[in-house]
Amino acid sequence: MTLHHLEIFAAVCRTMSMTRTAEELNMTQPAVSKTIRELEMFYHTSLFDRIGRRLYLTDAGQKLLSYTEEILARYKESVSLLRDGSSFTDCSLSVNLNVGESVLSDLCNIIAQENPAVSLHVSVLNVSSIAAQLKANTCDIAITEYMDEPFFSSEY
Secondary structure, three states: HHHHHHHHHHHHHHHHHHHHHHHOOOOOHHHHHHHHHHHHHHHHHEEEEEEEEEOOEOOHHHHHHHHHHHHHHHHHHHHHHHHOOOOOEEEEEEEOOOHHOOOOOHHHHHHHHHHHEEEEEEOOOOOHHHHHHHHHOOEEEEOOOOOOOOOOOOOO
């Protein structure tokens, strides 16, 4: 199963027609039908009931559609984020007390001027808490004057 399978499945669900989906995606109708059969074989279930010339989504098909919509939305989000950075709207910054007292205000102003669409979330913490956040990947940027942790390296 590939992302392409899911895109075709979503299109069939939208049109409820193999023929219209084929036209919409510039494919042949047999290629669309084959893709749906491959999905059904992969999941070991019927995704559509075929009554006459009409398609009806089965319960399994409805469940797959729910997952498919989420997967395709995440895929589009990743393309947007990684290709043009347009989805980057939140940034977490953690600093220790000395940095917070000395440069934090100026730094926040610069970030706001350079990136007006970014919502900056700032935490002033001790160094061990900052190290824990970095290890857990729960902050994007950390600034501290010294971190005695072999996990991290720094250069001046």
